[in-house]
Amino acid sequence: MSPFNLETCARPNILALEPYRCARDDYKDDGTNILLDANENAYGPALTASAASAAKSGSGPEIDFLGLHRYPDPHQRDLKQLLCNLRNTHHHTDKVTTPDNLFVGVGSDEAIDALIRCFCVPAQDRILVCPPTYGMYSVSAQVNDVSLVKVPLLPAPTFGLDVPKVSEALSDEQNHIKLVYLCSPGNPTGSLIAKDDVRQVLEHASWNGIVVVDEAYIDFSPDGASLAEWVSEWPNLVVMQTLSKAFGLAGIRLGAAFSPVPVARLLNSLKAPYNISSPTSALASHAVSTDGLATMRANMRKLVAQRERLIAELPRVRGVGRLRGGVESNFLLYEMLNGDGKPDNATALKVYEMLAESRGVVVRFRGKEHGCLGCLRITVGTECEVTRFLEALGSALAEVNGHAVADVPADEEKREDEASGVVA
Ligand SMILES: *Cc1c(COP(=O)(O)O)cnc(C)c1O
Numbered sequence: 546m547s548p549f550n551l552e553t554c555a556r557p558n559i560l561a562l563e564p565y566r567c568a569r570d571d572y573k574d575d576g577t578n579i580l581l582d583a584n585e586n587a588y589g590p591a592l593t594a595s596a597a598s599a600a601k602s603g604s605g606p607e608i609d610f611l612g613l614h615r616y617p618d619p620h621q622r623d624l625k626q627l628l629c630n631l632r633n634t635h636h637h638t639d640k641v642t643t644p645d646n647l648f649v650g651v652g653s654d655e656a657i658d659a660l661i662r663c664f665c666v667p668a669q670d671r672i673l674v675c676p677p678t679y680g681m682y683s684v685s686a687q688v689n690d691v692s693l694v695k696v697p698l699l700p701a702p703t704f705g706l707d708v709p710k711v712s713e714a715l716s717d718e719q720n721h722i723k724l725v726y727l728c729s730p731g732n733p734t735g736s737l738i739a740k741d742d743v744r745q746v747l748e749h750a751s752w753n754g755i756v757v758v759d760e761a762y763i764d765f766s767p768d769g770a771s772l773a774e775w776v777s778e779w780p781n782l783v784v785m786q787t788l789s790k791a792f793g794l795a796g797i798r799l800g801a802a803f804s805p806v807p808v809a810r811l812l813n814s815l816k817a818p819y820n821i822s823s824p825t826s827a828l829a830s831h832a833v834s835t836d837g838l839a840t841m842r843a844n845m846r847k848l849v850a851q852r853e854r855l856i857a858e859l860p861r862v863r864g865v866g867r868l869r870g871g872v873e874s875n876f877l878l879y880e881m882l883n884g885d886g887k888p889d890n891a892t893a894l895k896v897y898e899m900l901a902e903s904r905g906v907v908v909r910f911r912g913k914e915h916g917c918l919g920c921l922r923i924t925v926g927t928e929c930e931v932t933r934f935l936e937a938l939g940s941a942l943a944e945v946n947g948h949a950v951a952d953v954p955a956d957e958e959k960r961e962d963e964a965s966g967v968v969a
Contacts, residue, residue, distance in 0.1 A: 547748055549781040551807050554723065554753050559663050562814040565619055580615070589614050611823060619818040621649050624826055627833040628786075628801055636769035637740075640777035646803055648812035651820055653761060653787040653800030657726075658685045659812050660757060660783065660802070664723040665691040672724040673714055675706060677733055677914035679759065682726045694720050697915045701869040701878075704734035704916070706742040715752035723754045729772075730762045733878050733911045733922045736871030737766055747779050755808070757783045762874040764791030764845060765852075770873070773803040780805050790875060792832045792841050797825040848875055852925045858935055864892075864942030869920055878911065880919045884946045888919030896941045897921060904937035 552560065568582040580587075590613045625644035633641045650656045665672065667690035674682050675698050683693055694714050699705040706727065715722055725746060729738035738758070746756050756779075763771045763786065773784040784803040789795035799821070802812060831837050856872060859865045859879055866880030866888050881896050883889035890912035897910040909922040926934065943950045 546750075547781055548751060548753055549755075550753055551780070551811075554755070554781075555664055555811055556662075556666055559811055559815055562811070564810065564814045565818040567616075567619060567818065570620075583616055585616065586614050611827065613823060615823075616819050617821055617823040617826060620644075620813075621821050621826060624821075624830050624833075625649060625801075627830055628803075631833055631838070632771055632773035632786075632803065634769060634771070634774060637772060637775045638778050640774070642774050642777050642803055645806045646776055646809050648802040648804060648809050648816070649821055650800050650802070650816065651798045652789060653759065653785045653802075654681055654685070655816070655820065656783075656785050656800050656802040656812070657681050657757075657759075658688070659815060660724055660755070661685050661689045661691055663808075663811050663815055664755060665689060667691060670721045670723045672726060673711065673720075673722045674726050675711070675728075677704075677731070677911070677917050678726070678728050679732045679761075694722055698731070698734065701734075701916050702736075702867070702871070704731055704736040704870055706738050706746075708742050708745050711746055712749055715746070715749050715754070718751075722752070725754065725756050726759060727756065728759045728761075730760075730766055730871060730873040732761065732874070733876070733909070733914060733917065733920070734870040735762075735874040735876060735878060737770055737873050740772065743772065743782075747782055755781050755783055757785060759785045761785070761787045761790055764841070765848070765875045766873040776803045776805055780807075783808060788829055788832055791845060792837070793844065794828060794832055797828050799825050799829045847927075848925055851928060851931045852877070854928075854931060855923070855925060855935075859938075862935065862939045862942065863948060864896075864946050865938070866919065869917060876922050876924045878917065878920050878922050881921060881942065882919070882946075884948075890919055892942075892945055893919045893921055895945045896938070899941040899944065900934075900937055904941060906934050906937045908934075 574580065590610045592610055622644045625647040628647060629642045629644065648656060648659065650659060661672065671692050671694050672682065672686050673694045673696060675696055686693055696707055696710045696714055699707050711725065714720055727738050727743065730736055743756060743758060758772055760771055773786065776782050776784055785800060787800040788797065804812060852872065855877055856868065864882050866882045868877060868879055870878040880888035881893035883892045893912045894910055897908060900906040900908060911917045911920045911922045939950050
């Protein structure tokens with residue numbers, strides 16, 4: 546059993562914080578009070594009348610603008626309840642998460658940073674990351690003067706967690722590791738981390754720290770993959786999610802960290818009180834309501850169809866190598882091959898530049914990441930975008946490697962079509 550102890554794991558200055566309370570926590574606003582407590586402007590926002598009619602909620606006083614002249618709700622319990630409803634699926638536990646289990650922030654980027662500030666003493670404590678992984682963990686660590694211990698994932702295409710090496714790093718007290726950031730599905734790997742591997746890290750026999758699972762892409766994975774509700778079973782598990790990817794709301798900046806109640810209390814104590822704006826909260830609540838979820842799932846089906854199309858089509862493009870990661874996300878990691886048929890960074894970089902500079906298609910070069918030699922990370926787009934991308938990629942590879950655009954030889958293609966019963 547893990548020796549996790551929040552009182553010795555979190556920073557003393559954070560443990561000493563009191564959660565923020567405003568006058569409106571003491572005196573609930575029933576709509577009849579005159580609010581003269583927060584130095585807001587009762588005459589309303591500096592917006593024009595045309596913006597007003599666009600933004601107006603339809604009821605309420607003339608100058609309403611969605612109540613934008615008021616500070617937003619610092620607690621966001623209604624939004625948190627909707628997020629809990631979404632994730633209390635009982636795939637992993639009979640228990641339920643409640644709003645007390647949640648921190649909501651300005652994207653998951655705020656949660657990544659808040660966790661580091663909560664647990665890591667600058668210039669002393671460290672975080673463990675598993676390359677290839679998301680860049681914000683190291684950026685946030687560096688901003689906070691916290692250094693990294695790196696334990697690479699197992700080789701492609703599984704990109705699994707190297708549990709023995711992670712455990713070994715956590716056993717060494719000299720490492721001062723407070724947080725382990727696991728990305729599942731991984732960016733740029735697209736692979737889920739096995740639940741049992743997460744469990745083994747959570748159960749480490751001597752380590753006093755928190756396992757953070759970043760589930761930014763979880764809605765592209767099979768049902769039941771999210772471990773969010775599992776935070777009700779573990780004192781040392783945090784699961785981060787975001788509305789930036791599957792929900793298509795990167796612009797509103799809304800991320801969430803499902804946490805054990807005492808951890809959520811600390812994160813909520815250290816955050817800026819009004820971190821979630823009213824428009825963000827309103828749009829996020831709509832997205833995770835029944836209507837919003839139906840739209841998200843409809844978009845998801847279209848996206849998965851395009852993901853499958855890419856997986857079927859890319860191997861037929863000459864110069865495209867192996868799929869290196871998993872397929873549980875909205876992007877794919879593919880090798881670009883040189884003239885000798887070998888994965889190659891110079892080729893991948895040239896293709897990347899050509900796609901952007903002369904074909905108007907921007908993807909991501911990931912060849913410098915651990916275990917991603919010669920790889921591009923391709924986000925799955927709309928049907929039209931995928932069509933354009935496939936054409937552009939074929940011609941860019943042909944230009945770089947000096948061969949004809951024709952992909953798989955025509956007679957071979959014909960045989961495949963006959964075999965699968967496709968009539969051209
Ligand atoms: C895109 C992404 C996020 C999302 O960050 P937000 O701040 O919520 O937009 C988080 N984690 C990973 C691994 C990502 O790729």
